[in-house]
Amino acid sequence: MARLTKITSVLLSTASVLCFAGTNSNIVCDAKKMDAFAYEDCIAEQRGAKLDKTDFSERTAPPAELISENYVEPFSYDPFQRNAYLTSSFGENRGTRYHAGIDYSTQMEEGWAIFAPENGFIKEIKVSPFGYGKVMFFEGQSGKTWVFAHQSSFTPDVENLVRQKQYATQSNDVSIKPNTRFRKGDTLTFSGSTGIGNPHLHLEVRLNKDEITSPCQLGVKCLDTIAPQIFGVAVWQGNELALTTDEALRSGCVETPVKNEFNLSMAIKIADYSREPKENPMAIRRLELWRYDDKIYSKIVDTLSYKKMLDIRNELLWAEEADTAGDWHYIDAKLGPISTYRLEVEDFSGHVIRREFNFHKSCKDNGKFVLTKNQNTPLYTFLSKSMLDIFRCESGYQFAALNKDEQIINKDLCKIFDHSKPLPIGKIVERFPETRYIRYTADASSTGTGRGANELIAVYPYGKYKTSINWYTQVGNAKISQKISGIPVVGDTSQRVLAVTRNQTDSLDFFEFHPKGLQFYGKWNVCIENENNQAPLYWLGETTRRWFYFEKQSGSKNRCVTTNELRDLANISDENGISIGFPYWAETLVGGTYQAALKIPLYSRYAGIPDGNAITVKAGNKWIPAEYDSEPREIIILGDDLPEAGATVTIQVTDELKRKTKKEFDVPGI
Template identity: 55%
Template sequence: MKKNSNKLIGSAGSALLFALFAGTVTFAEECNEATMDAFAYEDCLAAKGITTGTGAAVASESSTEQTTSKPFSYSPFGRDAYLTSSFGENRGTRYHLGIDYSTQMEEGWVVYAPEDGVISEVKTSPFGYGKVLFFKGASGKTWVFAHQSSFSPAVDEIVYKKMYDSKKNDISISPKISFKKGDTLSFAGSTGIGNPHLHLEVRTADNKALSPCGEGALCLDTIAPQIVAAAALYKNDVAFTSTEALDKKCVVTPIKNNFQNDAPVHVAFKIVDYSREPKENPMSIRRLELFRYDEKIYSKVQDTIPMSKQLRIRDELLWAEEADTAGDWHFINAKLPPQSEYRLEVEDYAGNITTKKFSLHSHCKGNSDFPKQHFQTTPLITYLSRPALDLVRCDSNYTFSAVGKDGQTLSSNLCKVFGHKLTFLGKIAETFPAADKIVYGRGNDEKTIYMTTLRPGAASANWTVKDEDFEISQKVSGMAVKTNDGTPVLAFTRNITDSLNFFEFHPKGLQFSGKWEVCIDAQTAKAPLYWLGETSRNWFIFSKQTGGKKRCANTNELRDIASIDNQEVPTLGFPYWDNAIIGGVHQPALKIPLQFKYNGVESGNSITVKAGKKWIAAEYDSEPREIILEGERLPDEGESITIQIEDEAKHKASYTIPVPGM
């Protein structure tokens, strides 16, 4: 049975949309309360300076205004769409270089050209940007559209020809097709990573990413940034301030009797921005400025990110293993004297501004604790990009001892020395300079945390631990140290769980312009090394690692590492018929789930589909792990296709399945 039901989606655009792109529709005509939702209507009025008496939502002590560098002139869809991610957002090891628009969990929204230009490149992949289009505009800037379901019919035709000519699923082409402003470029989707949405970037010829909001892209955001917590840092000490105390214009300093001690402190603020209610998908901020009285003492405005500076994220955003993951800890690289009044200004990419006034005090009325852990079974955690010990567990009858290199116990009761609170390992190293182990446990169950103290300002480290049953060595180059003027410490411990035993390395979020190389002896690491995704909680095999008397791998950030002996190859689930979008047209597609525990596929080219000797293009959707085959390319019902798979551990499998009926 041949598959022939086609449904056209996304025509070239309505007369209204073409009028909009042609400049014949005024902004006043756009703001239609009857057709827009409340958020879009208020934003539209605010963009033209019209007040309604209600205004956008504003955080405490804040004001709202539109301050982006260019007025709105481009909506990728020719319609309202809210941001789900913003420029400069924290993406773990890098900054987010664009903005994400919600497509309301729908695929196929038409994406229009922002200006006259030419498609310079198109790529396909099951990961990262998925199907991505690079559009070189007449302005000289390149607009990047990622996660597309398909391209325009003319482009899709070239893409499929390249795939079948090369017999590759992942390809890159340079079609050099010209488009006018308002022409249909592509159709939004969910290829690569994530639910249906559009990722939009603007790049310059000298390899810099620009905020699309500052380049005239629609950036709807009705909620001002929220400042939810503060942390004051002095060498190896920290004091935290909750939202309740911040609202009283107070920040706690770790320095006691600060009226007699003028030692300045560093401060980090936890800040979150949402685009609208309900509050989902926390985003980044555009501007962070701190004033001492009326003098500006710190300023960060993020409208441009050089591609080469993506790894500088940890100079400004401090990593934290916390239960409340909304927002980021922004480090302010300025020393704050205690006897002053300060004003913090935070602006999002829609121009909404929150202002917070504060001063430093030994105690703040209404201050309360807040969660600082997530997915953590050991008391060794990372907070504010420093390794820390969770001495709150002292309340649960845990004991903690500091032990020196010679095995001598330096302190048998760290709970008494430091109190039942989160304590940086740098503080323990400062108090007990000879400490290289912390032994902890409850009852007779004792475990060990291994630590080494680095010299202040160290940019590299070389550390080997030999214990009774293992040997682990680490080499680090290019450490960033701007955010830590205390005692720098590296640490690791074993984490024993029901499903897997592994090593935790800390501090998480300590990135390197060089690399981190870790080697584990072959007796301890009998199988290949895997690293743990901190947000996905999935294990991923190191694509490059050495074997022999020891196993070694390297990356640019400390990770949790396990040795996993996985011989299971990916298997296939039950195939079923659904739709896929090709050239903007819904077409029947056969979807086949791909099932695996640890080892997925490295690329779309790791999957080969044939009907006899005939090669068939296969799209792999990494979320929700499905192989997608265009129905028109398949043999008739009951005839067989063969699917060959090579996983990331180089295991190979082949499956023959009959084409099911529709």
């Protein structure tokens, strides 16, 4: 971490300076041998300054005698002017993209006043029940655009402009460009929970239409009191894989699956937390690796590009336990077995941890990893590879390799592969190249679900340079076709494998596609012809564990959808749709103050609404604006917009499948 005692006004143009009258003349400052910060510190010490070596968050202003006329106070910004810890950091893994900003906890409260970071104007306001929710785009005089998302409300003048646009267009979801001006420190907006999640502030800084930057590196207050945490190391060559816990890493040992061989691949699992209790794992700013004194890998996340968001899957390798703490960071460097390496990890508040290690065949302090979560079938994803949970052989599962005609190639894979080691399916294909299916069987006592298993895993091997696939297979009674374009070319030389199987659950059956998180620069076109179930297709959110309807899908017998990422899919018959509950009075925030509002719950198992304009509220012929709160699912109507108690109001909701639900009720008394 750079020492923050730099004072640029005292830099000298000479390469080396030896003495100043009446100062520490024995100190030699050499710009050719020192980095910029060390050189600046050296000059300051020559002039007699006592350097402040404390953490930058506690750094006071430079001594008055060292401040020149050209000195400019560094930019600083505290959105709330009160302590608010980070809950998500810049560059965090969000599945198909990096997190473009930072999130602050507001202690489960809404309505915290947020102050303007600089002089500027409101470029745009958008109101939506999803995504950023109520969001403000504020353009400062610096040219940066500050984005404040998930707001509960805006200042009264801006709220009035929003209401005018809603009434004029009879739309709940609106966008306005008010051009309202604010000075630095003015109350700008109020925090909330619109869009999704618990009350918090999402803040991001956009430099232009493509580039975004870390607010923490600009001088925005980022409270983070805990250094990053390493959970483990994975090393592989091809489909030979070894895992090492941080306990062994701390003793300087990392296991390698092959002895004294080059071209090793490595990934490090890391998370950062801002405070105790450790509830919200965050991303890191910097990851660097040295071989002796030679830096062989460096990744610093101070800026991001929207155009390059898909690169996330080349850098953060997807794992089935991706919804637990941390990410697997791929080290894109050539690694050899007989060297000493030093790892350095830094978070966005400047906390640094270091590890020094060598590769060994085994490490005495090494422990075990749990590689799956929420996983019923023995097929899972780890390090962006399709994996087989061969450890289930210990509990009575049996696995057989089959060819394209479902004829047995090997009837007992449990006898072939080590149960104690992770098993990429690519390794099975390397051993038995004709493998196109893996059949797994188990009785009810082995599965632990109360019923036995007899299922197929369909397998499609492909090479590292293959960028398109046209694959047709059958799993159970379902015929599945996949056309894929824009497959990323990877440096990993191992046999790559796509895999799909059926997951049978108590509530519904669905199809798992692996490796999870695999994204394409082109498209994934998948069709499922399921004679037992021809209902519409839904996709499973990996962290929410909720099913979401594909808005754009074709066919009735042969259901087809298009996206750019492998997802789990299910045919879901949702006959009940959305039902409208009973209204009740509560309070909601408007302009930073609480006002009476009528709230009406919506109930559904799967069906959702596409946007806020799918809700229509009328009192007779009078249109009334309404807000949809997606968590919990409720319609919110301001009391001032409603007629007197006893008057009749009609609500109509159109769900994602274009089905309409209507209900009339009398406005209750407060």
